[in-house]
Amino acid sequence: MKLCLILVWSVLLSTEAKIQHKDTYILLCSETEKQYIYGLDGEEKWHADFSQGKGVMTLPAFADPFCYSKSTYEIALIDVETCQKNLANSVKCYKYPAEPKDAPQSSIYSKDDVELGSKNTLICYITGFYPAHVEVSWTKNNVNVTSKATLSRYYVSDDGTFNLVSTLSFTPEEGDIYTCTVEHTALDRPLTKTWDVQVTPASVGLTVFCGAGLAAGLLGAAVGIFFLVKGINCS
Numbered sequence: 001m002k003l004c005l006i007l008v009w010s011v012l013l014s015t016e017a018k019i020q021h022k023d024t025y026i027l028l029c030s031e032t033e034k035q036y037i038y039g040l041d042g043e044e045k046w047h048a049d050f051s052q053g054k055g056v057m058t059l060p061a062f063a064d065p066f067c068y069s070k071s072t073y074e075i076a077l078i079d080v081e082t083c084q085k086n087l088a089n090s091v092k093c094y095k096y097p098a099e100p101k102d103a104p105q106s107s108i109y110s111k112d113d114v115e116l117g118s119k120n121t122l123i124c125y126i127t128g129f130y131p132a133h134v135e136v137s138w139t140k141n142n143v144n145v146t147s148k149a150t151l152s153r154y155y156v157s158d159d160g161t162f163n164l165v166s167t168l169s170f171t172p173e174e175g176d177i178y179t180c181t182v183e184h185t186a187l188d189r190p191l192t193k194t195w196d197v198q199v200t201p202a203s204v205g206l207t208v209f210c211g212a213g214l215a216a217g218l219l220g221a222a223v224g225i226f227f228l229v230k231g232i233n234c235s
Contacts (some may be wrong), residue, residue: 026156029083033133035045035154036076038068047153048076102161104129108180108193112173122195123181124166132162135183141176172197 025038036048044058046068055073056171111121126134133155137146145168152165166180174197181192 021051028132029081029087030153031084032133034080034084035132036080038082041066046071046072046154050080088191096138099131102128102130103186104134104182104184104191105192106180106182106193108195110172110177110195114197114202116174116197117184119169119171122168122170122178122180124168124182124193126164126166126182128157128161128163129186130185131185134164135187137181138166138168139181140170146208
């Protein structure tokens with residue numbers, strides 16, 4: 001899969017505060033993928049949702065001093081179409097060499113502290129891959145549950161690689177085992193990370209602490225009695 005990425009960074013410098021801000025514009029296209037994003041200082045401000053046919057503001061309301069016009073989405077459609085045509089022409093005419101490849105890394109963890117029977121979310125964080133296409137699948141006790149998972153948009157890093165987040169809502173039960181598997185063109189074999197439900201009863205630490213305190217208290221009492229008796233005998 002050939003891919004074209006247009007990444008424009010504009011550095012804005014405030015002469016009074018001497019603070020640099022990085023304004024980002026990302027246009028990504030391939031035969032099957034397309035993304036159009038505006039961002040600032042590593043945070044996304046707006047993206048084109050091509051599945052719903054509209055632009056989406058992703059800043060919270062309190063941080064929204066401006067807005068993008070409806071025509072921004074139409075511009076995104078035109079730019080992506082142009083990108084795909086240029087990419088096809090470049091591949092055909094110039095026979096571009098094989099794309100560089102960076103294999104992804106992944107980690108899996110729970111969003112909240114684990115409590116048996118309480119709803120939680122598993123997060124599979126996938127980083128550092130190029131080109132921007134991965135397949136993510138989930139299992140619970142060796143049963144595929146990918147249909148219940150969510151997948152974020154691709155996020156670009158400063159080095160041009162991509163990050164992705166997949167989440168799975170679940171209710172932890174003791175002994176359950178979950179896996180998150182990532183497939184990517186730069187991997188020789190799928191990358192799988194495993195997470196199992198392990199809960200340490202809070203009462204164990206408290207019991208040990210109380211036991212140790214009781215033992216220390218008894219030892220102190222014994223020492224006190226010993227010296228008291230010895231003092232009486234000496235007198």
